[in-house]
Amino acid sequence: MNSHKPIKKAVFPVAGMGTRxxxxxxxxxxxxxxxVDRPLIQYAVDEAREAGIEQMIFVTGRGKTAIVEHFDMAYELETTMTERGKSLAVLDPTRATPGDIITVRQQVPMGLGHAIWCARAIVGDDPFAIFLPDELMVASKGGTGCMKQMVEAYNEVGGNLISVLEVPQEDVSSYGVIAPGxxxxxxxxxxxxxxxxxxxxxxxxxxxISGRYILQPEVMGVLKDQGKGAGGEIQLTDAMARMIGNQPFHAVTFAGRRFDCxxxxxxxxxxxxxxxxxxxMGADVRAMAKRLLRD
Known part of the structure; x- marks a missing residue:
C-alpha cells in the first residue's frame, strides 16, 4: 500500500484571450x-472527474465568467425543459456540487507558470493536477482517460508526473521534449x-509534453522566485526543470489521442x-465528408 497523498485538486488555466x-x-x-456538442472545458472536467479529482480550480481572467456559469444550475432552462417533458440527463455533467468549483483571477497575462502560481492559496500543501483544456486528450476505445492513467502511475511512484506523446522526430522542434532516463x-x-x-x-x-501534469505543492515556491523565460513570461517548464533531481519526476506515455484545439x-x-x-451521427458525418470531398 502506498503512502502518496491522493490527487483531489486540479488547476485549469483558462485566462487566455483566445485571439487565434x-x-x-x-x-x-x-x-x-x-x-460537436460539448465545450472544451467540459471534456477536461469530465476527464478530471474520471480520475477521482473532486475540486476544480479555474484560473480565470476578465470576461471568463461564462465558464463558471456553464457548471452552475440553469433554473430557467431546466424548468422549461421539465415543463416540456424533456430529459435533463444531458445537463448532468454540467452540474457541479457546491464547493467543487473555485475560481481565482490571473490579473496580468504573465504565462502558464504565473497562472498556476495564482492558485497557490487553494492548492495549499496538496499535490495537484493541471489540465490545459486546449489539449483535448481522447482515450482509446474502451480505455481510460489521460489523467486517470497518470493518477494510477502516481499511486505507484509519487512525485511529479507529466503526460507525453511520441511524435515523428522531424516534429520535435515545435514542442517541449523530455530527456528520458x-x-x-x-x-x-x-x-x-x-x-x-x-x-x-x-x-x-x-x-x-502534452498538457497534463501532476505536481507537488513545492512547485509554488519555485514559481514564486521564477524569473521570466521564453516570451518574457513565467514558464511552468522552467520551474519543473528546476525540480528534477530534487523530487521524483516521471513521464506517462498516454495511450490515446491528442488534438491541439x-x-x-x-x-x-x-x-x-x-x-x-x-x-x-457517425454514419451521416462519414457520408457528408465523402460528399464534400467529391465536390
Missing part, C-alpha cells in the same frame, strides 16, 4: 467552444531533463474525429 479564434472568441471564452514500464519513464523546442540535432527524445486545424480535426465516432 477571433472573432468567435470576442464574447465567448475559447474554452466554451464546442467539439530509465524506463519503469512500457508507459512510465524517468525524466532527467526538459528541453523547450529543441533543434532536431539536440532533441533528447521524440516524447513531447488551440489551433484551427486541430479544432476542426477533433470535431470531425469525435463526430465520426458518435453512434448517433
Amino acid at each position: 479564434f477571433l472573432p468567435a472568441t470576442k464574447a465567448i471564452p475559447k474554452e466554451l467552444l464546442p467539439i 530509465k524506463d519503469l514500464s512500457d508507459t512510465l519513464t524517468e525524466v532527467t531533463g526538459l528541453v523547450e523546442k529543441p533543434s532536431l540535432a539536440e532533441a533528447p527524445s521524440n516524447k513531447i 488551440g489551433s484551427k486545424i486541430g479544432f476542426v480535426e477533433a470535431t470531425l474525429a469525435l463526430a465520426l465516432e458518435r453512434e448517433d
Whole structure:
C-alpha cells in the first residue's frame, strides 16, 4: 500500500484571450467552444472527474465568467425543459456540487507558470493536477482517460508526473521534449531533463509534453522566485526543470489521442474525429465528408 497523498485538486488555466479564434472568441471564452456538442472545458472536467479529482480550480481572467456559469444550475432552462417533458440527463455533467468549483483571477497575462502560481492559496500543501483544456486528450476505445492513467502511475511512484506523446522526430522542434532516463514500464519513464523546442540535432527524445501534469505543492515556491523565460513570461517548464533531481519526476506515455484545439486545424480535426465516432451521427458525418470531398 502506498503512502502518496491522493490527487483531489486540479488547476485549469483558462485566462487566455483566445485571439487565434477571433472573432468567435470576442464574447465567448475559447474554452466554451464546442467539439460537436460539448465545450472544451467540459471534456477536461469530465476527464478530471474520471480520475477521482473532486475540486476544480479555474484560473480565470476578465470576461471568463461564462465558464463558471456553464457548471452552475440553469433554473430557467431546466424548468422549461421539465415543463416540456424533456430529459435533463444531458445537463448532468454540467452540474457541479457546491464547493467543487473555485475560481481565482490571473490579473496580468504573465504565462502558464504565473497562472498556476495564482492558485497557490487553494492548492495549499496538496499535490495537484493541471489540465490545459486546449489539449483535448481522447482515450482509446474502451480505455481510460489521460489523467486517470497518470493518477494510477502516481499511486505507484509519487512525485511529479507529466503526460507525453511520441511524435515523428522531424516534429520535435515545435514542442517541449523530455530527456528520458530509465524506463519503469512500457508507459512510465524517468525524466532527467526538459528541453523547450529543441533543434532536431539536440532533441533528447521524440516524447513531447502534452498538457497534463501532476505536481507537488513545492512547485509554488519555485514559481514564486521564477524569473521570466521564453516570451518574457513565467514558464511552468522552467520551474519543473528546476525540480528534477530534487523530487521524483516521471513521464506517462498516454495511450490515446491528442488534438491541439488551440489551433484551427486541430479544432476542426477533433470535431470531425469525435463526430465520426458518435453512434448517433457517425454514419451521416462519414457520408457528408465523402460528399464534400467529391465536390
